[in-house]
């Protein structure tokens with residue numbers, strides 16, 4: 001007899017910030033089949049190689065299936081009691097700032113919300129930071145400086161409606177494949193010009209009409225030069241600038257001082273002046289222009305300035321918030337944006353409120369009925385692990401992330417985890433980080449958990465379960481609430497499911513918000529369970545009558561005190577650590593097309609591994625000759641922080657005196673072959689985002 005067909009469940013891909021819709025089902029033979037959701041507005045049925053392989057990542061090999069204390073299986077009650085007791089005791093003896101959470105863009109918004117509420121609202125410390133710090137913190141800070149709030153103004157349709165797309169520090173073809181495919185499809189119809197700004201000749205650069213292989217860390221100079229050129233070319237939108245912005249004159253002075261001529265920009269950026277001129281003239285002549293930026297811009301000691309240098313050019317031309325126009329930050333993780341909405345970063349409060357405003361602190365305190373709320377920003381990721389290493393943080397809870405591999409100066413992070421008095425890790429899979437756990441908690445994975453995520457265009461979508469929870473695994477939101485109850489905060493954490501958390505999150509977004517904050521999803525404060533189950537993807541803000549905004553700022557109104565956007569005067573500055581005779585090569589790191597983060601899931605799929613089965617150190621032919629290296633030779637690479645060994649690939653993608661090592665590999669997959677131990681922990685003073693795109697080796 002034929003097995004009955006199992007219904008497909010509508011969910012969302014858990015990898016990159018494109019946030020593609022997925023239809024998933026368990027087939028009669030027990031395997032998981034996936035296909036793109038044709039009705040999801042991010043991907044209209046398409047999936048990339050990683051998304052297509054999702055069904056092969058749901059097996060139980062390597063899963064954490066029961067709580068463990070000191071490496072031995074324990075009951076949930078014993079594990080949760082211990083976590084609550086140790087956090088309570090530590091706070092009692094040493095104060096709230098002696099504990100910390102390090103969470104993840106892999107968490108669903110509801111998980112993120114309760115973790116943030118517990119730490120900031122009830123423990124009374126803002127020591128909760130997220131691995132999104134490594135991904136988008138500079139964009140968040142740049143948006144706040146320019147717009148008054150962390151807003152991505154555009155939507156994915158802008159990729160299709162632009163005549164010029166500038167991809168700055170973004171290997172979109174590999175890291176955000178579906179929006180890249182949408183861009184290429186539009187280009188075939190309208191002839192969109194693509195300019196790629198990237199030190200490497202990536203797959204994206206190969207397809208571009210123009211590749212500007214700038215020297216590392218020179219983005220501010222390039223975009224300051226563009227701003228100065230726009231002024232010289234009389235393409236400033238005087239009416240928009242006068243009516244809707246502040247600060248152009250000072251920003252222009254800074255730009256002109258940095259970039260007196262195209263030739264000086266070319267020299268400073270390591271480019272050909274003809275290419276720089278071509279880019280500037282193309283941008284000046286093309287009204288429908290978007291500039292898309294990602295980790296290549298953000299992961300820098302001057303990442304925030306780079307973001308503002310880009311936004312300045314769009315404000316100067318009034319090219320923002322209209323079809324095919326704008327500065328567009330694309331997030332690396334599926335829920336980097338959702339984390340930002342609930343205050344997942346140590347310097348944020350929930351619902352886009354800020355520690356810089358006493359009124360905001362009081363608003364959240366009143367809403368949560370949390371008089372003990374944190375009143376100052378907490379430790380950002382790099383500092384948080386430093387504090388764990390030197391004894392200031394004595395109890396640390398890591399949720400859904402693998403900092404022993406992914407953090408810069410990863411060797412020091414491992415030492416910090418070893419030194420910290422009490423480390424709790426909630427995760428689905430055993431990783432290099434779970435080895436340091438005093439208490440290990442089995443979390444629910446993709447396909448098992450339920451909640452919402454927000455993608456790079458502010459679109460909230462549902463992740464829905466279609467698999468049973470394996471072993472004793474529990475959703476992150478429930479684990480956090482169970483600990484909160486044991487710490488004496490049960491009254492504030494009595495949620496019976498993710499829908500209840502989402503309702504509270506939505507209600508907070510609209511609480512005492514008469515339009516000052518654009519992040520407003522108050523329309524969902526009363527969603528029923530059935531409405532939450534049937535939730536269809538929507539871009540925020542959502543008005544009280546349920547209407548969704550798509551592009552923002554098209555009306556020239558910004559969420560600042562006077563409604564104007566700000567130009568930020570920025571100056572070109574050097575990288576944190578320049579190359580020298582001892583370490584003459586600039587090492588860059590980033591993603592491969594078929595892998596995700598530290599490969600704990602994608603590394604288990606043979607067809608994803610087959611394209612790049614081992615980490616390769618890409619170097620230029622000139623450097624291969626200089627160091628007497630050939631394809632396949634084993635190279636030792638040392639930075640001021642650590643040592644790695646990897647096979648060499650001589651590549652035309654690299655400029656001389658530069659190298660690239662993928663971010664993904666860890667001790668679990670190849671000893672001493674990851675970029676984490678080499679990368680610098682030096683970070684942007686404004687955003688706290690480390691300079692992962694350059695370290696001298």
Ligand code: SF4
Nearest residue numbers: 013015016020048051
């Ligand atoms: Fe998943 Fe991103 Fe690929 Fe879409 S583009 S399927 S969200 S990894």
